[in-house]
Amino acid sequence: MYSHFQDAELENWHDFEVASKREIFALLRGIGEKNQLIRMLIQGEADVCVTSILDVDDTTNSVYLDCSIDQDQNKRVLASRRLSFETSLDKVRILFAAEQVEATTFEGNPAFKIAIPTSLIRLQRREYYRIATPVTNPVRILIPLPADLGGPTTFPLADISCGGIAILDNKMMLGNAIGKDYEGCRIDLPEIGQVSTSLQVRNSLDLTLLNNKTNRRLGCEFVNIPRGMLAYVQRYITRLERERNARIAGLN
Structure with a gap:
């Protein structure tokens, strides 16, 4: 019934917060380069979409994400007030959120775009x-x-x-x-x-x-x-x- 992670779960882990823009950029870039799958939860919904990072652009402060082949799901993502993301990098769990998502294209294909998060949570397995x-x-x-x-x-x-x-x-x-x-x-x-x-x-x-x-x-x-x-x-x-x-x- 419940997803493994929750939108407000970021609140639980303030002691593990990463706020350095350079470090956040490096973590997101690493997730993208390793083609790590990212679980994306729309606030208030139970179903989880799977996405991945296509590119991280620090000049425009943007993260480009793959969108779904399910158009209805894409519409719900674009209409959402808040999105939560969960992935892992080198056996470390990464959590972040976005208040706004835009429809865009990346290398000619449909994509989502969010702002680089101002903070994210990095957790070792024993901690969470x-x-x-x-x-x-x-x-x-x-x-x-x-x-x-x-x-x-x-x-x-x-x-x-x-x-x-x-x-x-x-x-x-x-x-x-x-x-x-x-x-x-x-x-x-x-x-x-x-x-x-x-x-x-x-x-x-x-x-x-x-x-x-x-x-x-x-x-x-x-x-x-x-x-x-x-x-x-x-x-x-x-x-x-x-x-x-x-x-x-x-x-x-």
Whole structure:
């Protein structure tokens, strides 16, 4: 249901931000020269387009991107208010965004053009690894909401990493204020134990499902999580990884 990356996920990783124009230019040029595929997400949409960098022109401050053979998809890209991009270069994950995209041509063929981003995020695998939590028997978090908002309430998780979690708030109880803190939260990790931590909302994404119901996904960062609690999280991630690998091996 959810893409591996989200438009506002850039917010999660400000510590890994690259703001040097020379470095950004070099990274984008390297991505283009190695013909790395780039996943492009239109804000508010679930489907992901695949593109690649055709050229990076520092004289006009422009990045030229391949467009789709699907004309409807191209129209949605051009009409979008914001685009998120994810790719990798030498096993390093690269995230950036664009507020505006133009239709143009490159070497006689249709293309997209965006401005060279003023910043991008560069992540080593160990810094961003997250794993989806079970859907059928979801891991739950108890958030001590005040009485006027319903009192302590449990919510299912969508994924977990050593940096935080994604919460599914399908009843829209938590709001979507970026930067909002929730203290005294408790996550029950099956067969591992209970994790107590504070959370800060770092991003929010609303998705409309096929039945017209809306799902809200809140990306939350652990705040001052104790080292012992973080060890529980790491053990749980390792366990999920083992189970997933065992399932994959069983399918072969």
